[in-house]
Amino acid sequence: MTSSLFEQVQQALAPAAGEPDVAHGVLVLNIESAAVAATAKALQEQFGFDMFLDVTAVDWPERAPRFDVVYHFYSTRDHVRVRVKTRVPESDPVVDTLVPLYGSARYMERECHEMYGIVFRGNDDLRPLLLYEGFVGHPLRKDYPKQREQPLVPYRK
Amino acid sequence: MTTTGNVATTPPRGPAFEYLTTKKDEFVGWARKFSLFPYPFVTACCGMEFMSVSSTPYDTDRFGAALPRFTPRQSDLLMVVGTVSHKQAPVLKRVYEQMCEPKWVMAFGACATSGGFYQNYAAVAGIDKIIPVDIYIPGCPPRPEMVIDGIMKLQDRIAAERHPIINKDF
């Protein structure tokens, strides 16, 4: 039953890819960055993926579109997960926001933005969430050195 | 007690005065060490051990250090429990500055002492970079017995300090 659902999803949303790519029980869809909002909407309305689990990014500094933006969705009815992956370049790291569809998108997109610099078009509240005002840079990018601290309070002595 | 070029400002004190000061310091030190009002500045995992050490069977109440005061204006022992990140640092400094003298600071746990194993952009590598610390309790998290040992050492230190209460000499 799960595999037929995956086939339907694959057919509807990424028909060019052919066979559904199921990695460890999760269907993986690779789509264009412009199609993110439409894909998420279709997943939510047509296929019942009503819970937005996570959005994060992966930094591949050697590759041409540098960032992979990775979304995970879960269906509480069918108990399956789907992973949606898209690629954005470093010069224009913009994807559409999912805030109109899911309430949880606000905070998760804020975190992804401050850590990697991915801009979510349409999310007007991209203030730093885990980091602080005045932090320069995006720490989870591979070119940010791990030990570079930006203290807010000057050190004693 | 004169410095070069300055007129001596303190008249010589006799042994009777020194005896009184010492006895007064012992008495005030005894009173202060057994009535510590901690401000538990709890951030992370060490907070769980702080909860354990305040309850049975380890109980800091028998050392007089159980009753937390959650406002810095009324407390004298700032227990920094857990990792302090750079985002939290201004908050810690403000809380420390709001406390009145005499005050002591306890760095509870490896993260407060030295940053622990978080040597990266986010964590302050030890709170003594921001505020002066009187006693460090290592451990990740420290066992409650270690915390009690730390409190007792701090109490010994408080007992041995000078406690000027009227002016800077007495």
Added chain:
Amino acid sequence: MNTANTTLANPIRAAFDKGSVPGSVIVSIGPSHPATHGTIQIIAELSGERLVRTDVHCGYLHRGFEKECESHTWHTLIPYTDRLNYCSGLINNFAYCEAVEKLMGIEITPRCKYLRTLLTEYSRISDHLTCVAAGLMELGAMTAFLYLVMLRDYIYEHLANLTGARLTYSYGRVGGLACDLPDGWLKRLGEILDQMDTFVDRVHGLVDRNRIFIDRMRDIGVLTTADAISYGFTGPILRSTGVARDLRKDTPYLAYPELDFEIPVGIKGDNYDRYYVRMREMDESRHMIRQLMEMLPEGPINVDDRRCTLPEKHLVYNEIESLINHFKLVMEGPQVPAGEVYSAQEGPNGELGFYIVSIGGGIPWKVHCRAPSFVHMGGVHLMLDGYQLADVVPTFGSVNMIGGECDR
């Protein structure tokens, strides 16, 4: 020595700095809370005692978990996973190890599977004890707090007997566990469970039908199911709204398919339901542990796979292959094939997921933790807005925000 007044930097920017209602005041609640909540700052607009709107700021405990993981081997980052949800450290260990095992294609041994399930439920009890105890203490029920923390202390000492640490265990390993059960451990476990029955009953007696408790918790912090799912709530909070969604039943893992247990659900999604769901979940966990104690098979706890399991010490000292294997595993880490995986378990707060990307080799490319508390922070304002200032305390306590997990 105090220097002159220097202005300290403000680490956040609030979403609003003017009131929307005439006569309202903007207050900052936090980030240095009384002992239990860790560090969250709630910028609240108060009209009298009523909260008009809130802006929740987390991140005061951001310790750079993901960045640290990128410079450690697959094994040496296990202590960092402990400190995510530090109230139930074992569950984080096992969720991470399961993700890596999926990538490597390793099947854990039966004894390890049952033991991991048993310890997962044990950790879940410890987390729920902490949450309920802290919540009750903040309402003034010191006796209940002391009972539950005493029970939790028994669990800590018992787990220290097994793993060596009271709180941050680092006990899971890729392919198994660090060590097997010592003698008498299961007997002591039975004793602790019996003590727990007695004392949890006493707490029920003190609190459940207590007029003050009901007044403070019933119909406060109500969350509807639709809102909960839209805002990504999972775990006891979602179950308190009335839906029986639990990863242990929906997508079973470890030994859960063979266990007989129920999923407690609430009726209204308010604070009282969340408290009661957690108490009932502790009962179910104890029931599961008793079943697992009977079912635990004999056998090795580590899978016999030299890609991840350290060889026996006597072999390391006598055979060159074992020595080199040990050396490579320690210095370079287990070699995990390239790929990515998302693996989730039911943590005490909800769906705890690990998204791992590997490029081959012993060091991960990315380890991302999908922390339930972080996602819940996005929806906490639904439970706070419109209620009174004093309701922030029990509501926030019932959400069980664990700073290490929220801020990673």
